[in-house]
Amino acid sequence: MTIPGWPEVFRGTAALAAGLVTPDLLRGPRFRRLLPDTYAPADAHADLRLRSLAAYLWAGPDAVLCGYSAAEVLGASCAPRAAPAEVAVTAVRAGPRSRDGVVVRRDVLDPDEVTGVRGVRVTTRLRTAFDLARWSGPTEGVVAVDALSRGSFAPDVLLNLAARHTHARGVRRVVDALVWADPRAGSPPETRLRLVLVRGGLPRPVPQHPVLDDARRTALWLDLAYPDHRLGIEYDGGGHFATPEAARADAGRHTRLVAAGWRVLRYTALDMHRRPDEIVAEVGQVLDHSRRDAGQRAVEIDRSR
Template structure:
């Protein structure tokens, strides 16, 4: 008798019935109970969103479909905050599973068959449906972050217009339309999307995501964000550039090659993005003004993205 999810994430009663584990073992140090009758292997680190989502999927019942941040995680488009609860959608209106604060959010909705797919045997909303849902559920900024992450290399964000037409009365559809005007599937990561939005919302022109720069060795260096006509790059500094001495040296060599190719690069951390967005906008604006061919001939204005 096979038990779905065994031995990583599984229903306890099913594992007991199959003879894979005893009740005493489930109460021991080897397993951790995440939800009623739903267990995971014990670990030194807290269960991540993937594990928590799988637990919610097995717990919620046979008609459950992972949605929202959980679906994005399963699609390999991580964009959720670390403490985001798992999300499932079910069609049962009464007597079905209920949300558990901070652990799992249960949504009740109807899904078109074409909006459901499988990832490793788990039913999840499709990339397009997941992007549509997150764009209407989240804040304007995080909605764009989610659309960028899900669309990257997979679909054109404009395809979400079909969902807006299919579900015109759904709450948050207007937020989806707004997200489409600002989304860009070329974005390399959620922090890069947030940095781009800081610049645009600050009145600066829309930068080009993942812009290639050919250096003196005819090799390509990719900039997170770029204003090619100004030879100005703007990048997210996640800290991994200095994780090891080798990484730090490689980062220094990359920066030197960009400078040799005639580029100036400004870099910002997540803390700066959270606490000093206006300073970031001011510094990039000044760099754009100074990099104009006629810089130094008086005050220059930078036209914002229409």
């Protein structure tokens, strides 16, 4: 006999009924209780995905994972740190209530706004983007739309849902998010860095821009780029230097970009948090220098004719 979620996350009563565990074993060191009657192996990392699956089982048969939980299960991770699990239920009065670590939402979901992922009901990528755009702040809403639309749908399609759910709370935020969204973004930090630049008054950079390496017959991809100025902007999450091999590969990549005539500026999450104005000033200064140099070259060419 099998039970939903076993052995990753499961209802204790179901596991007991199936003879998979005993009461003493369930209370012992091998398992941890995530929610009432909802357990996981003690050594399992209680990340958002695991906590979301636990919330799905705990909330009952009518539950649908939504918001950041749906994004996680759909493979479009974009949640801020310590985000709670989110689950939608159709019952207005009955059913579970929000509790520590779990947000229970009561909302209208049309049949075409729900899909299944390995036996778990979740809101579709489109509905999840719509919800997160209207529930989140002006930056994280764009981050969510970028992450969920990547390789899936054009962000403007969200206007159809906005028209369908005109009275939904926060629907105006969806329209605002579309002004800044770009499905080419490679990751949530790259979206946040792009927003620092464009909201600071700089031109829109090109996300995931390829720089051809003819000698190696490959391409070097820049997180953000101003191709006309041969300027790349990259998010440095620390993984570049995680191992000596990674550090050497990153140094070689940077050398090839410089050899191709590119200048690359790199910023961390701490930079974006503490000094966004300085980032805008630094990038703007490089762009201004590039424009002046281009203008000077144009004058020199004109004089030589």
